[in-house]
Structures are given as C-alpha cells and as structure tokens.
C-alpha cells in the first residue's frame with residue numbers, strides 16, 4: 060500500500076474508531092480552554108463570561124474561570140487571554156469577494172481603509188504596468204474613489220493620457236457605476252464630443268463641451284469590446300480564481316470575519332480552495348445566473364451544503380440604483396436636477412413579482428438590492444405577494460442595503476421578518492458623499508436604530524468592494540455616525556457597541572438561517588471567535604476601528620494571529 064493511499068485509508072476508516080475511543084476515555088476533555096477573558100457572548104441567556112472550552116469545531120462550555128478550568132484534562136491546551144475581549148466571529152452578509160483583483164490588478168486606491176492618494180501616484184502605477192503590455196492592450200486601475208484624492212479635483216482624460224497614448228487606459232471607481240478613460244480608449248470606441256449619451260449613461264463633458272474622460276453607467280458598455288485584453292488559458296483562469304479566493308480569505312481573517320456572504324463567484328474554485336486548506340472563513344454562497352438556474356432545476360434549496368460552504372439566499376437582485384453614486388429610487392426629486400429626477404427603478408412590478416415568486420417557490424431565499432424607499436416598497440410588495448401565494452414559514456427574505464426607510468416600510472419589514480443587510484462602513488468611510496442627500500434623508504438612512512427598536516433582524520452588509528469590509532470600522536460608524544472627516548449624519552440612528560456587535564454576529568447568522576449554528580459564543584455552536592486587544596464597549600467610540608484584532612478563530616482553528 061502506498062503511503063498516500065494508506066494515509067487516506069487510516070483517515071477514512073480510522074477516524075471513527077479513534078474518535079470513539081477518545082470519547083470513551085475522556086468524555087468531557089476539551090481540546091482547548093480559553094480563560095481569563097472578557098467574553099461578550101451575544102447569547103441573551105448568558106451575555107458575559109470569563110472562559111470557554113472548545114472540542115473539535117464547537118464550543119462545549121462557556122462560563123466562569125473556575126467552572127471552565129475544572130474541565131481541563133491531560134490533553135487540553137490552555138490559553139490565558141489576559142483579560143482581553145473576545146466576541147463571536149464577525150459576519151458580513153453582503154460582499155463581492157474580488158480577491159483576484161486585489162491580487163493581480165493595479166490598485167489605485169486603498170481597498171480597506173480611508174487613504175488619500177495623489178493623481179500622480181495613480182499615473183505612476185499605471186505607467187509601470189504599461190511597460191509590460193503591447194500597444195492597444197487595456198491598462199486598468201481599480202479601487203479609485205473620487206472623494207479620496209489629495210489633489211482636490213477630478214481625475215481627467217489628460218491625466219490618463221500621461222499614462223499612455225498607445226494603450227487604452229481605464230480607472231474604475233470602486234462604486235462600480237463610473238469610470239475614467241484616456242483619449243486612446245475614446246478613439247478605439249469611436250466616441251467623440253459629438254456622440255450622444257445613451258439611455259441610462261453619460262460621456263461627461265466640461266463647460267467647454269469637451270469630453271472630460273468620466274463615463275457613467277450604461278455608457279461604459281461601448282468600451283467593452285474594443286482594444287485587446289490580457290487573455291488566460293482555462294487553467295490559468297481557474298488558478299487565478301483559486302489564488303484570489305485564498306488571498307481574500309486571509310484578508311477576511313485579518314479583519315476578524317469568520318463568515319462572509321459571497322455575491323456569486325467561482326463555486327468550483329471555492330471548493331478547491333477549501334480542499335487545499337486555504338479557506339479561513341465560512342461562506343454563505345449567494346447564486347446568480349447559471350448557478351441559480353441550476354439550483355432551481357436540480358431542486359437545490361437555501362441551506363444545502365455544510366458548515367463551510369452553504370447555499371444561501373440569492374445574489375442581490377437589482378431593483379434600483381446606487382446610494383453612493385446617487386441613482387437610487389427615491390420618492391422625492393433629487394436636489395438640483397431639472398427636469399425632476401427620482402432615481403432609477405430598474406424593474407417594473409410585474410417583472411419583479413414574477414422573479415421573486417419563481418425563486419421563492421423553488422425554496423430559495425429571495426434577496427433584493429433596494430436602496431431607495433420606492434425600491435424597498437417594490438421589493439416588499441413582491442415578497443409579501445410570494446409569501447401569500449406560496450407560504451414558506453422557513454423563508455428568510457433579505458433586502459440588501461435597504462438604505463432609506465420610513466415607519467411604514469419598517470413595519471412591513473418586521474411583519475415579513477425580512478433581514479435588511481445595511482451598509483456598515485459607509486457611515487465612517489463615505490460621509491464625504493452624504494451632503495448631497497442632506498440630514499433629513501440621512502436621519503432615515505442606514506436606519507439601525509429604527510430597525511432594532513422595531514424588532515427587525517438588521518444585519519451588516521459591507522458591500523465590499525464599493526465599501527471597505529472591516530467590521531470594527533462598521534461598528535464605529537454605527538455607534539458614532541461620524542465619518543473620517545468629522546461630519547456626523549443621522550445621529551438619531553446611533554446604536555450601542557453591544558447592539559452593533561449583535562448586528563455584526565448573531566443577526567448575520569439569522570439571515571442565513573444558521574442562528575442555531577453560529578453567531579454567539581454558546582455551548583454546542585461552532586467555535587468562531589475573535590480576540591480583541593481592547594474592549595469595544597469601553598474604548599472611546601472614535602477608536603473602535605483601531606482596536607487590534609489579536610486572533611481570529613474559525614471552527615476552533617486559528618486563522619489569523621497578529
């Protein structure tokens with residue numbers, strides 16, 4: 060018998076015997092006891108603890124130092140937390156995990172933190188890339204944020220012409236709805252200052268009528284099929300997908316995330332990364348397109364999978380436009396626009412009703428992207444209708460972003476037990492964009508206080524890559540509603556650190572029907588937790604985001620250590 064197959068044999072057949080033997084010898088002996096800790100369990104039956112024990116992937120005891128230390132056996136490892144704070148692992152219920160972009164592309168902004176860059180630094184990074192590429196091949200920059208530029212002006216075509224005049228150059232805004240192009244790109248696409256704007260998009264022009272280089276929404280489409288793109292073999296594409304996922308999984312662990320709801324992505328690569336031992340967080344996989352269709356055809360419902368990769372609700376089904384880029388469907392006219400503009404509702408009610416009903420009947424939880432009050436009402440109408448026609452008591456509806464609400468919408472959300480997956484880091488990261496909407500709007504936006512007061516299971520949805528995903532930055536924003544620039548918006552929606560902790564843990568588990576499995580430090584649940592250098596309820600609120608993540612543990616395994 061070869062070594063590998065012998066090991067496989069022992070692994071498969073031996074696990075049950077040795078496990079049973081161990082259990083018989085030491086029924087209660089945990090693998091690990093953590094003691095002398097300041098534990099916030101997020102379990103209402105026992106909110107605080109000093110110690111807990113882990114066996115296999117699960118918590119087996121939670122309590123006082125004396126109680127839990129009495130379980131220490133000969134083989135038990137111990138960890139003295141030295142009064143550090145321990146919370147359940149953080150759960151992000153809305154994330155586009157573009158690890159391949161982080162790993163292989165030119166990043167012209169900071170994906171993770173507020174950082175101001177110069178236009179010169181963007182030009183230099185792209186110019187370095189140009190030197191590796193033949194003419195007419197695209198050069199792309201990612202994670203640009205127009206309000207995080209030291210130069211205090213817009214990026215323009217002339218800047219990108221400094222990168223190259225032989226290569227098409229694009230700088231993508233991290234929000235995903237706008238991009239900036241150089242003159243070679245415009246020439247290849249055949250767009251001039253005389254080209255009319257397409258429906259749902261613009262080629263922006265300056266006061267002189269000349270193209271500025273900025274292009275919005277559907278107008279970006281004409282650049283898709285011109286110029287040459289770097290090409291990869293199928294093997295190389297698969298390798299990049301795997302390495303990208305492994306990379307972003309490390310980043311998630313670094314920031315304390317133990318579960319992330321993925322917006323689509325390469326499902327095969329995800330399984331490969333897990334098989335090779337590089338998946339450091341649990342995934343609720345939210346399907347779109349062929350994967351969703353295959354699920355409906357094959358009868359795969361929300362909940363299928365295991366504790367590491369499980370099919371969740373759907374990918375966000377778009378009902379309206381963007382909050383940060385100001386195209387959400389609002390009941391009031393947008394300030395300063397003539398003729399009056401109410402944002403973009405992208406699907407009519409009968410079309411949305413039909414999509415929601417079809418998914419709901421298939422046993423798959425419905426997840427709609429809705430930012431504006433008109434869009435949220437439309438999503439709720441479709442969800443209420445589906446549940447009326449085909450009642451599914453186990454269904455967990457989800458509205459991604461769910462940004463602008465009013466008391467009537469909150470009441471309907473509560474009645475249907477919908478989870479709003481609200482923006483988290485925006486309250487800190489994007490305050491430079493809230494002036495456009497004004498305080499009246501912001502008092503009803505990202506309405507964590509209103510939701511919690513009404514008994515709604517509001518959860519945290521970072522929407523990385525438009526927003527950073529750091530849970531502690533998100534918690535700081537929920538607690539202070541104050542941004543990096545010192546501006547405070549909608550202070551009436553502040554929640555306490557303890558409430559924000561619950562939003563970022565238990566409520567996320569509930570959103571994917573996994574609240575019996577994770578989301579709190581409770582005996583029997585998966586041992587997913589984070590060790591923090593400071594107590595997030597005791598530090599100054601404006602320091603929460605700077606608390607060091609000392610250790611991230613998923614299923615009893617240390618996935619990150621500072």
Ligand SMILES: [Zn+2]
Pocket residue numbers: 153155322375522
């Ligand atoms: Zn999204």
